[in-house]
Amino acid sequence: MKYFTFRNCLALLTLAVGLVNASCNSVITLREQRVSTKIQIDSTIADDPAYVRLYAPYKDRLEAEMNRVVGRxxxxxxxxxxxxxxxxxxxxxxALLAEGRKLYPDAAFSFGTKGGLRIELQPGDITVGHLFELMPFENELVILELRGKSISELAQFIASTGGQPVAGMRMRIADSGATDILIGNTPLDTARTYTLVTYDYLANGGDNSRGLNDPVNRINLGKKVRDALIDYVSRLAQEGKHINPKLDGRIIQAR
Structure with missing residues (x-):
């Protein structure tokens, strides 16, 4: 921005945009016209060697960590x-239940949603990068102490959505409703309070989940779900075990 002061009684200033009459001691402001240029960012742009040298060490370290095998x-x-x-x-x-119990041993069951799991994993090595892709969010583990009535509502949500990931819980889906609900090996008692491992996104109402909004108590465990998955797979590998889940009938669709 440029400023010009004219001390003549009258001045006639001719600009590209027209004629401006200026009185004594007036201040006229000229505004620069800015021209924007669209630059296409794609593979045709040559690498800048200076920037490549700057980020290369960090890129190499990141790739080494993402390619680190933690299990199979x-x-x-x-x-x-x-x-x-x-x-x-x-x-x-x-994995949620096992890692949650390490931090809160009284946890009875766990709950997640299929929509939060972003990729499938093929047989073979599991890397840190695979688990970042599986759970790319910054979600953290949460403990919720829930009344049996709330768990019944959660089970109805699971049934209405065709089943969701659970552990420590079993149920049947009949006519889009939940029946025969077990926590552990015991029928759900609506007069009792149970302890759930989940993550903050769902505890805050994400994925339109139901039954989690009125806990007796909530404990944020301060651990990323992604880190819990890495620890779980790594621990099994250290014990000489591979990931080998089974379809064990924890959720059954009635015919």
């Missing part, structure tokens, strides 16, 4: 859309 799966971890129970969902819920 014997089976394809898939999540067919129309299946009430899936191998990927069972693996995920089992």
């Amino acid at each position: 799966t014997n089976v394809a971890l898939t999540k067919p859309a129309n299946a009430p129970e899936t191998l990927l969902g069972n693996f995920f819920a089992d």
Whole structure:
């Protein structure tokens, strides 16, 4: 922005945009016209060697960590859309419950959603990068103490959506409703309080989940779900075990 002061009684300033009459001691402001240029960002742009040298060490370290093998799966971890129970969902819920119990031993069951699991895993090595792709969000583990009535509402949500990942819980789906609900090996008692492992996104109402909005108590465990998955797979590998979930009937669709 440029400023010009004219001390003449009258001045006639001719600009590209027209004629401006200026009085004594007036200040005229000239505004620069800015021209924008669209630049296409694609593979035709040559790398800048200076920037490449700057980020290359960090890129190499990141790739090395993402390619680090933490375990192995014997089976394809898939999540067919129309299946009430899936191998990927069972693996995920089992990991949530196992890692949640390390921080809160009284946890009874776990719950997640199929929509939050972003990729399927093929048989073979599992890398850190695979688990980042599976759970790319910054979600953290949460403990919810829930009344039996709330768990019944959660079970109805699971049934109405055709089944979701759970561990420590069993149920049947009949006419889009939940029946024969077990926590552990015991029928659900609506007068009792149970402890659930899930993550903050769902606890805050994400994925339109129901039954989690009125807990007796909530404890944020301060651990990323992704880190819990990495720890779970790594621990099994250290014990000489591979990921090998089964379809065990924890959610059954009545015919």
